[in-house]
Amino acid sequence: MSQPASVGLAARAATGERKGRVDYLVGNELPARPAVCTRCRRRLNEVVYEVRSQEGRRARCLRCAVTYRPVMATSLGIALIVGTILTAINQGQLIVGGEFPMALAWKIPLTYAVPYCVATTGAILNARTKTANSGGKGGQR
Ligand SMILES: [Zn+2]
Numbered sequence: 001m002s003q004p005a006s007v008g009l010a011a012r013a014a015t016g017e018r019k020g021r022v023d024y025l026v027g028n029e030l031p032a033r034p035a036v037c038t039r040c041r042r043r044l045n046e047v048v049y050e051v052r053s054q055e056g057r058r059a060r061c062l063r064c065a066v067t068y069r070p071v072m073a074t075s076l077g078i079a080l081i082v083g084t085i086l087t088a089i090n091q092g093q094l095i096v097g098g099e100f101p102m103a104l105a106w107k108i109p110l111t112y113a114v115p116y117c118v119a120t121t122g123a124i125l126n127a128r129t130k131t132a133n134s135g136g137k138g139g140q141r
Contacts, residue, residue, distance in 0.1 A: 035131040037061040049127040059131075065124055075119040083112030 035044040038058040049065030050057045060068065087095075087108055094101065 035059055037064050039064040044131055046130060048129050048131050050129055065127055071123045075116045078119040079112050079116035082115035086111045
């Protein structure tokens with residue numbers, strides 16, 4: 001028999017754990033207040049993007065998370081694979097046939113850019129969390 005939901009909520013509230021909010025800064029090596037980007041030292045008000053490095057998890061602002069090299073490298077690899085497959089599917093006949101209409105000059109780069117953006121967006125949304133000092137409700141996770 002499972003315990004009532006209210007008991008679980010009370011236990012989580014007592015430990016500081018709340019749904020929709022990650023208090024990862026508490027008990028971690030990062031300062032609880034104020035939360036700052038570990039790269040550019042910009043103050044992070046509510047949203048933090050956690051990136052994993054050799055030193056552990058690091059808080060980043062959106063700009064620093066998007067330009068984080070491992071994220072960019074992974075997205076680039078995905079873009080190369082998916083973009084090549086999509087280009088072959090959509091434009092392969094033209095390319096193999098020796099034709100190269102000028103429209104391909106923008107279609108092919110876009111075919112690579114879309115999976116790059118999708119992979120980066122997925123990584124960023126997955127890394128998104130809240131700071132311990134953020135109030136309010138909702139948000140990711
Ligand atoms: Zn930053």
